[in-house]
Amino acid sequence: MKNFLKRFYLIIILLFLYLPIVTLIVLSFNDTKTMGVWKGFTLKWYQDMFSNPQILNAFCNTLFIALLAAVVSTVVGTVACVGIMALSKRQKNAVLQATNIPLLNADIVTAVALLLAFGMFGISLSLGTVIFAHITFCLPYVILNVLPKLRQTGTIHFEAAQDLGATPLYAFMHIVLPDIMPGVFSGFLLAFTMSLDDFIITYFTRGAGINTISTLVYSQVKVGIRPTIFALSTVIFVIVLVVLLLSNFLPEKAEKAREKAEKEGRELTPEQRKKRRTAKRIGAGIVAAAVVAVCVLASPYVGAMAGKGEVIYFYNYGDYIDPDLISAFEAETGISVVMDTFDTNESMYPIIEGGQVSYDLVVAGDYTIEKMIENKLIQPINYDNIPNAANLEPAYMEILASTDPGNQYMIPYTWGTVGILYNKTMIPEGRITSWKDLWDPELAEHGILMMDSLRDTFMVAELILGYDMNTSDPDELQEVVDLLISQQPLVQAYENDSARDDIITESAGLGMIYSGEYLYCLDENENLDYVIPEEGTNVWFDCFVIPTNAKNKEGAEKFINFMLDAEAGLATFNYLTYPIPNAATMELIDEEIREDENVFPSQETLDLCDRFHYLGREADQVLASYWKRFRGN
Amino acid sequence: MFKKKWLTAPYLVFILCGTVIPLLAIFYYGFTDQEGHFTLENITAIADEEHAKALGLALLFALICTVVCLLLAYPVGLILRKHAGGRKGLVVFILILPMWMNFLLRTFAWKALLANNGVLNGILGSLNLDPIRIINTPAAVVLGMVYDFLPFMILPIYNVMVKIDNNLIEAAYDLGASGKTVLTKVLLPLSMPGIISGITMVFVPAVTTFVISQILGGGKIYLIGNIIEQEFTLNGNRQLGSGLSLVMMVFILISMALLNKFDKNGEGSII
Numbered sequence: 001m002k003n004f005l006k007r008f009y010l011i012i013i014l015l016f017l018y019l020p021i022v023t024l025i026v027l028s029f030n031d032t033k034t035m036g037v038w039k040g041f042t043l044k045w046y047q048d049m050f051s052n053p054q055i056l057n058a059f060c061n062t063l064f065i066a067l068l069a070a071v072v073s074t075v076v077g078t079v080a081c082v083g084i085m086a087l088s089k090r091q092k093n094a095v096l097q098a099t100n101i102p103l104l105n106a107d108i109v110t111a112v113a114l115l116l117a118f119g120m121f122g123i124s125l126s127l128g129t130v131i132f133a134h135i136t137f138c139l140p141y142v143i144l145n146v147l148p149k150l151r152q153t154g155t156i157h158f159e160a161a162q163d164l165g166a167t168p169l170y171a172f173m174h175i176v177l178p179d180i181m182p183g184v185f186s187g188f189l190l191a192f193t194m195s196l197d198d199f200i201i202t203y204f205t206r207g208a209g210i211n212t213i214s215t216l217v218y219s220q221v222k223v224g225i226r227p228t229i230f231a232l233s234t235v236i237f238v239i240v241l242v243v244l245l246l247s248n249f250l251p252e253k254a255e256k257a258r259e260k261a262e263k264e265g266r267e268l269t270p271e272q273r274k275k276r277r278t279a280k281r282i283g284a285g286i287v288a289a290a291v292v293a294v295c296v297l298a299s300p301y302v303g304a305m306a307g308k309g310e311v312i313y314f315y316n317y318g319d320y321i322d323p324d325l326i327s328a329f330e331a332e333t334g335i336s337v338v339m340d341t342f343d344t345n346e347s348m349y350p351i352i353e354g355g356q357v358s359y360d361l362v363v364a365g366d367y368t369i370e371k372m373i374e375n376k377l378i379q380p381i382n383y384d385n386i387p388n389a390a391n392l393e394p395a396y397m398e399i400l401a402s403t404d405p406g407n408q409y410m411i412p413y414t415w416g417t418v419g420i421l422y423n424k425t426m427i428p429e430g431r432i433t434s435w436k437d438l439w440d441p442e443l444a445e446h447g448i449l450m451m452d453s454l455r456d457t458f459m460v461a462e463l464i465l466g467y468d469m470n471t472s473d474p475d476e477l478q479e480v481v482d483l484l485i486s487q488q489p490l491v492q493a494y495e496n497d498s499a500r501d502d503i504i505t506e507s508a509g510l511g512m513i514y515s516g517e518y519l520y521c522l523d524e525n526e527n528l529d530y531v532i533p534e535e536g537t538n539v540w541f542d543c544f545v546i547p548t549n550a551k552n553k554e555g556a557e558k559f560i561n562f563m564l565d566a567e568a569g570l571a572t573f574n575y576l577t578y579p580i581p582n583a584a585t586m587e588l589i590d591e592e593i594r595e596d597e598n599v600f601p602s603q604e605t606l607d608l609c610d611r612f613h614y615l616g617r618e619a620d621q622v623l624a625s626y627w628k629r630f631r632g633n
Numbered sequence: 634m635f636k637k638k639w640l641t642a643p644y645l646v647f648i649l650c651g652t653v654i655p656l657l658a659i660f661y662y663g664f665t666d667q668e669g670h671f672t673l674e675n676i677t678a679i680a681d682e683e684h685a686k687a688l689g690l691a692l693l694f695a696l697i698c699t700v701v702c703l704l705l706a707y708p709v710g711l712i713l714r715k716h717a718g719g720r721k722g723l724v725v726f727i728l729i730l731p732m733w734m735n736f737l738l739r740t741f742a743w744k745a746l747l748a749n750n751g752v753l754n755g756i757l758g759s760l761n762l763d764p765i766r767i768i769n770t771p772a773a774v775v776l777g778m779v780y781d782f783l784p785f786m787i788l789p790i791y792n793v794m795v796k797i798d799n800n801l802i803e804a805a806y807d808l809g810a811s812g813k814t815v816l817t818k819v820l821l822p823l824s825m826p827g828i829i830s831g832i833t834m835v836f837v838p839a840v841t842t843f844v845i846s847q848i849l850g851g852g853k854i855y856l857i858g859n860i861i862e863q864e865f866t867l868n869g870n871r872q873l874g875s876g877l878s879l880v881m882m883v884f885i886l887i888s889m890a891l892l893n894k895f896d897k898n899g900e901g902s903i904i
Contacts, residue, residue, distance in 0.1 A: 009708060009712065017728075017783065020740075076643045077644065079643065083638055086637055087638060098653070101885075105885050106840070106884075108878070109882060113658060115865070116659060139651075143644075193729055196733060217737040217741070218737055221847075241730065347866050347867050493852055493853065507749045507751075629682075632684070632687055633683070633686075
């Protein structure tokens with residue numbers, strides 16, 4: 001009975017540890033884009049994975065970084081251990097304390113410390129900074145594994161070998177190293193694992209276009225995760241598992257047979273010996289194969305690093321461009337596009353302002369662009385390189401010219417409104433008319449989603465209170481914050497792009513959403529409807545801009561020109577379902593959709609609306625402090 | 634023994650550039666304002682209402698998480714000591730294995746499991762049981778923390794446990810000790826280095842996490858880690874972010890002091 005309980009307990013703990021892993025593996029075979037329910041078995045995510053350059057790139061980066069960091073830290077760490085043995089007691093203590101720091105330090109502190117140090121020395125972020133950071137936090141694991149083994153081994157054999165005429169290096173390689181090998185191996189393994197699993201440190205120290213699986217997942221968490229990434233991690237998990245099982249346990253088993261034989265004082269039977277040799281060979285073979293595989297995988301990347309050709313670094317919202325258009329552009333021009341993603345204007349701006357990462361092209365919201373112009377972070381665009389700019393709808397260009405005279409800095413990519421998406425099966429059609437409905441306790445049981453975006457979230461409360469959406473008056477903002485705090489108990493979650501998945505899967509009944517998501521969501525769940533509330537809303541433009549520190553301005557302009565083509569505009573509309581300010585594209589869109597006022601609001605509705613503006617540095621700080629007051633509550 | 638002190642040189646370079654200088658950089662930013670003048674404001678800002686609240690919440694969650702991890706892990710250590718003493722490789726392997734499935738995805742999987750229309754509620758529904766609604770609540774965040782950090786509690790405890798000499802236990806029984814006495818007077822004191830090491834390995838990352846609260850908290854739970862992250866990524870206020878990070882370093886110093894006191898020989902390392 002007691003044993004049964006013990007076993008039962010262990011099984012419960014194991015289940016707990018492995019439940020999420022099993023879930024992910026199962027979901028990677030699930031035939032639906034939005035997770036939740038089982039919709040049948042499919043292998044299509046595995047196919048998708050191999051045709052998605054972004055995912056393959058992240059895969060290569062992850063393994064490349066982990067392998068390099070693990071190898072370097074193993075070599076440096078093992079060598080250092082030998083040196084540490086020679087230190088005086090006090091020196092040794094100092095070094096070991098320093099070794100403990102990265103282990104005990106919070107990841108986020110280590111990460112920002114490295115980021116600040118790179119900044120102080122003017123080192124721009126790149127793959128190199130990520131690898132350096134990884135080596136730094138991997139080293140302690142190696143030291144802690146090797147040092148005890150080295151202590152155990154002692155010096156007698158080493159000295160004996162030297163007495164017999166071996167050079168110190170030879171004696172180390174042939175006498176000491178085999179003895180401490182288990183420690184070196186587990187140090188390597190742990191370093192590799194920690195590097196593979198790291199997110200926070202990579203997130204803060206990566207350069208433009210450097211994505212590992214972790215950072216890719218993080219950007220997808222906000223947009224709504226796709227099963228391709230589950231497929232990818234399943235593949236990695238299985239590869240590492242198989243490699244380690246075979247390389248670790250086969251030789252160990254054979255080793256045990258040998259030890260047993262030795263103990264019993266008999267020779268191995270020829271059969272056992274043969275088995276042992278094969279096991280060793282298989283083990284070594286698998287390790288070698290894994291190393292070769294990783295090198296092959298990493299080679300295109302290393303090639304690109306060495307300067308494969310023209311590249312543009314593109315910073316865009318998550319899932320905000322048709323990937324086929326990027327491939328088409330690359331095929332047409334031979335310029336490769338490396339894209340990073342962000343989720344709100346507020347999180348993009350400090351990256352561009354910091355300048356430690358440089359991009360050639362950025363998609364940004366109009367009010368943030370005003371701020372970028374004022375702080376000279378972006379440069380005028382050369383229209384000579386963009387003949388397709390003639391396709392742009394003049395009415396919109398005029399609106400934008402009010403804050404960017406002569407349309408020098410920004411070229412609109414998409415536009416839209418913010419409204420409420422709701423499920424008609426839960427909430428009767430026509431029931432939602434006002435922003436106030438998001439405060440309705442009756443509707444809260446269906447699940448209300450709010451945006452986690454400073455200006456958009458504040459706007460809702462500002463409009464309800466009858467204030468200007470561009471206010472920075474502290475008294476008004478305090479009321480806004482109070483109103484939003486009073487709503488908190490009713491809100492299921494504050495999220496941006498991932499809100500659409502929750503509404504599609506009916507985990508939530510209504511929520512704030514950008515108008516462009518409406519058609520996409522309707523496609524996935526026909527019970528949905530979109531409303532622009534009677535108080536009005538924000539009309540926004542997302543535009544292409546070119547940062548001042550761009551390295552390939554012409555390439556960026558070529559890309560803008562490509563995107564303004566009528567057909568490319570149509571592809572963008574079909575993929576994003578966001579309105580495109582492109583007159584030539586509009587002619588290609590089905591009339592039925594063109595007349596859908598949810599997507600293309602009438603002039604009457606637009607007259608109710610306003611645009612966000614940049615309010616100046618001080619007002620920005622006021623907004624930020626009230627935002628924190630609200631979010632921290 | 635090898636009399637080659639200079640072999641530590643490459644490592645010392647990494648310690649200097651990768652650990653010491655970056656920490657100095659944090660100190661520099663933490664104690665200066667945006668114009669570069671000396672100030673204590675970034676440190677005292679921890680007392681601001683929203684910061685203090687986030688820190689308090691983080692400490693509370695981390696404390697619950699650490700206690701739960703300890704309660705779950707200690708029996709595992711006891712059971713494994715008796716039954717898996719010789720299979721250390723396998724035990725470590727099983728505990729580290731989940732880390733090859735990306736950390737963010739493992740956390741995200743809990744979102745899929747716990748969602749209102751999620752996997753667990755689907756199972757509960759088919760059994761005609763009431764659905765659980767804990768996603769986007771503190772309970773979900775603490776669950777995620779326990780899940781992510783449990784191996785870091787089990788490993789050090791297990792490592793200390795397997796080193797305890799069986800003869801000591803038998804001697805205690807021979808001298809008439811009850812099972813309870815053996816546990817409290819022999820096993821517990823001897824496994825203290827592992828317990829302390831486990832506590833620091835769990836508490837520090839739990840108190841500073843921002844990812845778990847973000848994924849499983851539905852944007853409603855703000856911990857001090859979220860504040861620090863946002864000072865860097867959203868508000869672009871490196872000085873304040875550094876100041877708050879320095880406050881977090883207090884916990885690291887406490888950990889180091891605890892480890893020096895209880896685990897001088899590093900017996901309770903996670904390896």
